[in-house]
Amino acid sequence: MESFGIVKAKKNNKIFVEFTRESACGESCESCSAKCAESEKELFEFPNTLSADVGDVVKIKTRDRSILSYKFIVYGIPLILFMFTITLSYYLMSKMFMKNIELMSLIMGIISLFISYLIIKGIDHKFQKTNKGDIFLEKM
Template sequence: MEGVGIVRKVGNNKIIVEFVRQSACGESCATCSAKCAESEVEFLEFNNNISAKQGDLVKIKNNTKNILSYKFLVYGLPLILFMTSTSAAYFILNKYSINNTDLISLIVGIISLVIAFIIIKSIDNKYKKSTDAAILLEKL
């Protein structure tokens, strides 16, 4: 995805870019009630790494590889941890004939989701400071 935005505000080494988000389907269909063809104006804040001034045009590009990695991290990691920890707890508890194996396995799964959240939060904080961002700006 690429788009062009206008720098609306500059200050404190940050810029606010007005960006018109394109519709999901790309067409304006009068009979569609989903209103997916409506474009909306959004204001995005970025670090001013490109020395932009108010009124400058900037190109906004996304790094597809990073976005796919983030999606796997946010959706895949919790799912994998939940499924493996719940299954492992269930089989281990059944092997030793412990009562309430379902409930205890569920609790272990929920704890694994909390652990996944902590892992995702720490990775997010690390990448927040990184220059290898998912959204890239380029001055036009």
């Protein structure tokens, strides 16, 4: 996956690159009410390893495998933990003949989403330290 951006600012050996986010469908559809074709600009911070100046065009490349693994972590872990927690808590509470099993299972599932947030935050912190080679910048 690759995208082009423009260096908008430079500060303390870091550059701030503005990228235009592409729409999810890739098509412009006037009749669609979702407005997914609207492109938005986003600003990202990178170390200035390219000696880039303000106004330079840079290309960012990422490995597809890394993108897929990040998506699984962000979407898969909370979903799996949520479903597992609701199922397990419902099963255990039904064996103990508790009241309001459904509500209590839902509350346990919501708590599991908070726990998954903490897990993802820890994984993200670990990836920031170890996976420096997943994002490549090139000066154009």
